[in-house]
Amino acid sequence: MSKKSSPDLQKIIEKQEQEIQRLKESESKIREIVESLGYIVYEFDLKWNFVYANEVFLELIGYSKKDLQKKLYWEIIRKDYKDEIFNFYKFQISQKKQNSYYEFPIINKEEQEIWIGQNMELTLENDEVKSIKAVAKDITVQKKAERNELKGFVESAPAAIAMLDPELRYIAASEKWYDDYRLKKKNIINKSYFEIFPDLPTSWKNILQRGLQGAIESEDEEQIVSKDGTVTWIKWEIRPWFTINKEIGGIIIMTEDITIRKIQEEELRIAKEKAIKASEAKAEFLSIMSHEIRTPLNAIIGMSQLLIGESPQEDQMENLSVLKFSADNLLVLINDILDYSKIEAGKIALEEAPFSLKNLVTGIRQSLLLKTKEKNIQFKVSYDIDVPEMLVGDQVRLGQILTNLISNAIKFTNEGHVKLDVALQEEHDDSISIYFSVEDTGIGIHKDRLEHIFQSFSQAEADIVRKYGGTGLGLSIIKGLLELFNSRIEVESELGKGSKFYFTLKFKKCDESFTDTVIVNQFKFDENLKFDKMDLLLVEDNEVNQLIASKFLNKWNISVDFAENGEIALEKVKKKDYDLVLMDLHMPVMDGYQATAAIRGLNHNKYQQLPIIALSASASLSEKNKAFAMGMNDYVPKPFNPSDLYKKINKYTQKSAPVDNKKKMLDKDQNNLVNFVKLDELVKDNSQFLRELCDSYFKMLNKFKIDYKEALTKTDIKKFNEITHNIISTVKFFEINMLEKEISKAKKYVKNKNIKKEILNKSIKAVERICTSVEDVIRSKYQLAG
Structure with a gap:
C-alpha cells in the first residue's frame, strides 16, 4: 500500500510546487504592473522589519535596499503619527482586516515630509498574520495643494x-x-x-x-x-x-x-447715564416748579370755583369767570410742559381698562361745545354705529389726544365748522381698529410747514403765538402719545381752507358684561351729592389749601380735622379712627411719605386698612410711584377736580349717600339718551299733543319690551325682524342711540344659531332698562304723571 501511494504523493507535491511557482510568477507580474503605474509597494513583518520594497519606494525615501534592511518601519514614519499608525495596524491585525486605506506622512533620508495614501492587506499562514503588504501612492502634492x-x-x-x-x-x-x-x-x-x-x-x-x-x-x-x-x-x-x-x-x-468698541460702548453707557441723570434732574426741576406753581394756582382755581358756586352778582360773575378761565389756561400750559417732559423721558405707560368710547366722545363734545358757540361755529360729531359700546384701552390718553386736536381746531377756526369723525376701520375676533379724524375750516397750514408742526415748541407760522397763544407743544405731545399706541398722526391741510388730522388706533374688545357700567358712568357728577357722616383727616401745611379743600369736603357732609405736618398727622391717627386721610406729600418736620410709612408701621390692622390718598401739586410719575411704594392707596393732583376727589373718596369709603333716581334720569338726558330738541320742535309747546304723543310712545316702548323678550327667548327670527323694523325709524328720529345700538348687536346674535342664552338674556335686560330709562327721562323732563 505504501509503495503504491508513494508515486501519487510525489505527484501531489510537485503539483503544489508548480502552483506556488505560478502564484509567485503571477504576484511578480502584478508587482511589475503596479510598479509600472508608479505605485509604491513594500512589505514588512510583525517585528517591523522590511521584507520587500520596490524601486519606486526606494527612490521616494532615498535609501538603498541595503540601507533599508538596517531600518525598522517605524523609523521612517513622522514622530507625531507613530502612536496613531501603531494603533491602526494593531486594530487591523486583531481584526484580520483586509484592504484598509490610510493616509499618513513619512520622512525621507533628507528629512523631508512625504504623504502617502496606502491600501494594505495581511499575509496569513495557518490563519496567523505573518506580514503586512502595502500598495501606496505619493499624495504629497495633493496634500500640499x-x-x-x-x-x-x-x-x-x-x-x-x-x-x-x-x-x-x-x-x-x-x-x-x-x-x-x-x-x-x-x-x-x-x-x-x-x-x-x-x-x-x-x-x-x-x-x-x-x-x-x-x-x-x-x-x-x-x-x-x-x-x-x-x-x-x-x-x-x-x-x-x-x-x-x-x-x-x-x-x-x-x-x-474689540477693545476700541468696548471703550466706545463704555463711553456711550457713561454718556447715557449722564443724559438720564440730566433728564431726571430736568424732570425733578419741572416737578418742583410745577409744585410751586400749582400751590398758589390751586388756591386761585379752587376759590374762584367756590365763589362762582355761591351765586355772585352779575359783574362779579364776569370777573370770576375771567379769573377761572385764566387760571385753567395756565394749568393747561403747565400740564403740557409736564406731559412733554414725561414723554421725552419715556415715563408714560398706557393703561388698559374698559371704557365707553361713545361716553368719552360725548364728554369731550360737551366740554368744548361752549367754545364753539362763543365763536359761532358748528361742532359736528360723526359716530359710526358699528363701533362697539365698550373697548379696552387708555381712555385718559385718548381723551387727551382728541381734546388737544379739537381744541386746536376750534382755536384756529373763525367760521364754518369743526368735525370729529369716529369710524370702524377693521374688526377681528378680539380686537378692533378705529379711525379718528378732526377736520376744520380754519386758517390751514402752508405745505412747507407741515413737516415742522409736530416738532417741540414749533408753530405753523411765526405770529401764531402772538395771535392765538399756546406753548407749541400740543401736536408734539399728540405725536408722542400716538407713538405709545403704536400709531402715527397724519395731516392734510391747505392754507386758508382748513386742516384735517387723522389716525387709527387698535383696541381690545370688551366683555359684554360691562354694558351696565357704561350706563352708570353716563351720569354727570353733581356737586350737591353728599356722603353719609364721615370723618376725614386733611394733612396740609398751606392754610389756603386747607380752606379750599374743607369748603368742598364740608359741602359733601364730611367732618374735617387738620394736621400741618406728618408728625401731627401720626399722633391724630393714633387718637381717632378716621375714615380716610388726604395726605400732602411735601411738608416740613415730617413729609407725607414718612408719615404714611409711619402709619403703616403701627402695630394694628386698622392702620394697614386706613385709606390714604396723596394730595400733591407735583404730577411726576416718579412721585406717584414713590407714594404708592410708601403705602398710599391713590393719588389726586392739585389743583384737584372736585369730581375726581369725590369719586376717589367714595371708592375707598363707599359712603356716598343715595341720589334721587329721577335725578339720574335727567343726567342721562344730558348725555343724549333722548334728543329733546327734536321732541320740543315737534310739540311746539302744545301740552295736549305732547301728552298724546308720549302716551303713544310709552305704549309702543312697553309693547316692544314684551315682544323683544318673547322673540329672543324663543329665538324667533321672523318676529324679531318685524318688531325691530317697526320701531327703528322712531328710535332713529329721537336719536335713542343706546337702543339702536342694542338692536344692531342683537341682529348679529340672532343670526348665530349657537348663541348662548346668557347673551340673549343680557340683551333683553339691556333693552328693558333702556326703554324704562327713556320713559322716566321724558316724564321727568315734562313732569308727566306716571
Whole structure:
C-alpha cells in the first residue's frame, strides 16, 4: 500500500510546487504592473522589519535596499503619527482586516515630509498574520495643494486668523494676526502655539483640545489682562479644518480685537447715564416748579370755583369767570410742559381698562361745545354705529389726544365748522381698529410747514403765538402719545381752507358684561351729592389749601380735622379712627411719605386698612410711584377736580349717600339718551299733543319690551325682524342711540344659531332698562304723571 501511494504523493507535491511557482510568477507580474503605474509597494513583518520594497519606494525615501534592511518601519514614519499608525495596524491585525486605506506622512533620508495614501492587506499562514503588504501612492502634492488652498486663504484674510496642525503648530497666519499679537519680527511657522503664547490659562488649552476633537467654540467678548495690566477685549472663534478625506487636519483660530468698541460702548453707557441723570434732574426741576406753581394756582382755581358756586352778582360773575378761565389756561400750559417732559423721558405707560368710547366722545363734545358757540361755529360729531359700546384701552390718553386736536381746531377756526369723525376701520375676533379724524375750516397750514408742526415748541407760522397763544407743544405731545399706541398722526391741510388730522388706533374688545357700567358712568357728577357722616383727616401745611379743600369736603357732609405736618398727622391717627386721610406729600418736620410709612408701621390692622390718598401739586410719575411704594392707596393732583376727589373718596369709603333716581334720569338726558330738541320742535309747546304723543310712545316702548323678550327667548327670527323694523325709524328720529345700538348687536346674535342664552338674556335686560330709562327721562323732563 505504501509503495503504491508513494508515486501519487510525489505527484501531489510537485503539483503544489508548480502552483506556488505560478502564484509567485503571477504576484511578480502584478508587482511589475503596479510598479509600472508608479505605485509604491513594500512589505514588512510583525517585528517591523522590511521584507520587500520596490524601486519606486526606494527612490521616494532615498535609501538603498541595503540601507533599508538596517531600518525598522517605524523609523521612517513622522514622530507625531507613530502612536496613531501603531494603533491602526494593531486594530487591523486583531481584526484580520483586509484592504484598509490610510493616509499618513513619512520622512525621507533628507528629512523631508512625504504623504502617502496606502491600501494594505495581511499575509496569513495557518490563519496567523505573518506580514503586512502595502500598495501606496505619493499624495504629497495633493496634500500640499489641499492645505495650501486653506493656507493661502488664511494668509490673505483681512481678519486675524491662524491655522494650526494637529500638534497645534502654526501652518499659516494672516497679517492681521501678526499685527494684533505683535509677532511681526517672529518666525512662528512650525512652532507650537504654546511656545508663542506660554502663559495660556488651562481653560484656553482645553478649548483648543476640544477644537481638535471637532467642537466649534466661540465667545462674543472676552477680557484678557496681560502681565503689565493692559486690558484687551477680543471676540474669537475656534473650529476644526478638514482634509480632503474629511478628517480633522487641525484648527483655525479667528479673533477680533474689540477693545476700541468696548471703550466706545463704555463711553456711550457713561454718556447715557449722564443724559438720564440730566433728564431726571430736568424732570425733578419741572416737578418742583410745577409744585410751586400749582400751590398758589390751586388756591386761585379752587376759590374762584367756590365763589362762582355761591351765586355772585352779575359783574362779579364776569370777573370770576375771567379769573377761572385764566387760571385753567395756565394749568393747561403747565400740564403740557409736564406731559412733554414725561414723554421725552419715556415715563408714560398706557393703561388698559374698559371704557365707553361713545361716553368719552360725548364728554369731550360737551366740554368744548361752549367754545364753539362763543365763536359761532358748528361742532359736528360723526359716530359710526358699528363701533362697539365698550373697548379696552387708555381712555385718559385718548381723551387727551382728541381734546388737544379739537381744541386746536376750534382755536384756529373763525367760521364754518369743526368735525370729529369716529369710524370702524377693521374688526377681528378680539380686537378692533378705529379711525379718528378732526377736520376744520380754519386758517390751514402752508405745505412747507407741515413737516415742522409736530416738532417741540414749533408753530405753523411765526405770529401764531402772538395771535392765538399756546406753548407749541400740543401736536408734539399728540405725536408722542400716538407713538405709545403704536400709531402715527397724519395731516392734510391747505392754507386758508382748513386742516384735517387723522389716525387709527387698535383696541381690545370688551366683555359684554360691562354694558351696565357704561350706563352708570353716563351720569354727570353733581356737586350737591353728599356722603353719609364721615370723618376725614386733611394733612396740609398751606392754610389756603386747607380752606379750599374743607369748603368742598364740608359741602359733601364730611367732618374735617387738620394736621400741618406728618408728625401731627401720626399722633391724630393714633387718637381717632378716621375714615380716610388726604395726605400732602411735601411738608416740613415730617413729609407725607414718612408719615404714611409711619402709619403703616403701627402695630394694628386698622392702620394697614386706613385709606390714604396723596394730595400733591407735583404730577411726576416718579412721585406717584414713590407714594404708592410708601403705602398710599391713590393719588389726586392739585389743583384737584372736585369730581375726581369725590369719586376717589367714595371708592375707598363707599359712603356716598343715595341720589334721587329721577335725578339720574335727567343726567342721562344730558348725555343724549333722548334728543329733546327734536321732541320740543315737534310739540311746539302744545301740552295736549305732547301728552298724546308720549302716551303713544310709552305704549309702543312697553309693547316692544314684551315682544323683544318673547322673540329672543324663543329665538324667533321672523318676529324679531318685524318688531325691530317697526320701531327703528322712531328710535332713529329721537336719536335713542343706546337702543339702536342694542338692536344692531342683537341682529348679529340672532343670526348665530349657537348663541348662548346668557347673551340673549343680557340683551333683553339691556333693552328693558333702556326703554324704562327713556320713559322716566321724558316724564321727568315734562313732569308727566306716571
